[in-house]
Amino acid sequence: MKRFAALIDRLVYTRSRNSKLALIVDYLRHTPDPDRGWAIAALTESLDFPAVKAGTVRALLATRIDEQLFRLSRHFVGDTAETAALLWPDAAGPKADLGVTEAVEALSAATRSDAPAILAALLDRLDADGRYALLKLALGGMRVGVSARLAKQAFAQAFAVPVDDVEELWHAIPPPYAPLFAWGEGRAPRPDLADVAFFRPFMLAHPLEEESIDLADYAAEWKWDGIRVQIVRGGSETRIYSRGGEEISGAFPELVAAFDQDAVIDGELLVRGDVQGGEAASFNALQQRLGRKTVSKKMLADYPAFVRVYDLLAVDGNDLRALPWTDRRRQLEAFVPRLADSHFDLSQVIDATDFDDLAERRAGARDAAIEGVMLKRRDAPYVAGRRAGLWYKWKRDPLVADCVMMYAQRGNGRRASFYSDYTFGCWSDAGELLPVGKAYSGFTDEELKWLDTFVRDNTLNRFGPVREVEKTLVLEVAFDSIHASKRHKSGLAMRFPRISRIRRDKPAEEADRIATLRAMVT
């Protein structure tokens, strides 16, 4: 754990991407299997120990330290793992170093009931830096600025292999990636993926910034407000991956069962609804199905999921990714009828005559499941990541409302010392301010400093980490949509709210009314 702890520590304090890369390259070259595989999996958030969660750590700490002191410390530090690492008392006597692999094995074997004891025994063998590394490995949330992409590049650089190969193999081989290292070091051939339902990295879009775009070069489709999925059938297995390459098959068993063709598709997972004549319900409905390991019959019946397919990456053993969009689209249109129409349909191309026509249709789209428009270059192959000029997303203009700041809370991580999470409200008919949402983005660093000072200077009450402030500051809040919700007293919930402007010029009485927001509900 010493080497791994030192790596994490140096990554935390290293700013430049190249220096980070050099640190990981060095670690991968000089650390034996399987330690290095587990370490890189931890850095890229690819480990999961179901029996060890932040709650486990909090409960364990409660046996060693007063809960209130833990809570105060946690609010200050802004990170559960670091707080626990600092608070855990150093065990007396010499410590046998704990290997990364030994730690992973112990944590994997843990059950909910013996996890606290196992974790305690591991913590007792480490110093504060080692405890930090162990808890980060166990809980995830490294915050060392190492993306999966960077890790793959480090691997490619460490062993002088093409990064595109690494990218593809990475998702097909589980940690600790022994066959990958064997291939990288020339001890084994490139692993064969023919019978594996592996994830292909998604092609991503840039926001559209051009004034206009020629539809002769780009095809337009609706951008659906669901979640991006890739469904892969390989060997005799079907898997569903989310945008980050995380497998979510367990949450959508009906889709796994219905996808019976040898193919790889890219599409939007939506929940069927009867909203405004469209086929899809709002994102709000889809949220009911997300993040579940298993689903009940009632869930399946109440929130039936389907996929609106917009790309075909492979079919009948042929990889189509190198083909231009036009050719893939033609094959896609021929392919979709092979799937059950109860669970799959084709995302239609918008037959706009020109860009102005498209802009008009985009502005007029009121379907709750439409988030905007996608523009895809007709001659572009399907490539991993975000490449300039190939795909654009052109979101619908956000809705905005003027709200009043009511409460503020300290942020996490780098923002632990700033009041950066704001709860804001609008006026009820009775003239009462009711919370309508919470936002923690949209402002610049300079604005954050200003907001933080405003909170400190205008505190009315302190409730632990939360401060109630004078109801004087108007925040213009942008949001993608707004829905009815029983969770809030105002009966409303915003989707993706962010602070768009600080309206120091506007008196709080002139902020928007709840009734105005209710009229925007989709």
Next chain:
Amino acid sequence: MAQAKTWIEPHSGGIYVKPADLWIDPSRPVERAAVTHGHADHARSGHGAVFATPETLAIMALRYGVDTEASHNQAFVYGDGFERGGVRFSFHPAGHVLGSAQILMEYAGERIVVTGDYKRRPDPTCAPFEVVPCDIFVTEATFGLPVFRHPPTSGEIAKLIGAVRAEPDRSVLVGAYALGKAQRVIAELRGAGWDAPIFIHGALDRMCALYAMHGVDLGELRLVSEADKGEMAGQIVLAPPSALNDRWSRRLPDPVTAMASGWMRVRQRARQRMVELPLVISDHADWDELTTTIAEVNPAESWITHGSEDGLLRWCELTQRKARALHLVGRDLEEEA
């Protein structure tokens, strides 16, 4: 015994001692001020009369133009003091920075100690903290959370020297507060055997000279502004924290950014400051020092101020000690911690 609450009043702008018509560490100009130490959140300009240790007065003269010769400003060495309005004031070492003092007040059979800022671990630049028994102990709480346990200073100094030696083509730029921290880091380096010249930012120059005048040996110091870029390679450079990510640092050879502060114990805090080499060196008591001190002083009541009052307050509650938090304003000068 008198009731302290009748003769001493904590206000947001300082502590007012009623019978003496005098303020301790007031944040606004007042007629009479007793000052614990020279940091800006305790010492201000514009008071009618200042009562402090000779070193603190000298620091206030240097920083805020306080006239040390004027007869209304009075200096008292440790153990010494004065009487006013029936209150006996005396100054006792706090171990925070040069000249830092706890102020003991005795009135009608009651003893109150205001610590100002303090620490318990050895510091070659100032007199060590003395435990002064009292009924009410007004303690700071900058690091009043159990996550703050400063490691031994020698280990941090070794880390610094190791970093310089590891990259002889680069300099290591240490951000250290201009009063106290900078001189302590230099003195600790000298104690660890680092006898090369240490390069300093112009803003540290006069305070280092003041320390030297008071008998603190800092060895050979050279101004960055008068040095060639090349000769600072493989050397240690000190600057106030504000200069770390400033254009000023461009005159150094590819500097490694370090910072000496108790806040460096928390990784994300160090990241916020864009620090590459965090050094946990503090002039404030850490959690163990704070709690040990309260236990040793063992007052009837503790008043807790500037910092994480909530944490220390909770500890007092858990150990069945009477305590309250004072919310003084303008006491969050994080730079010098």
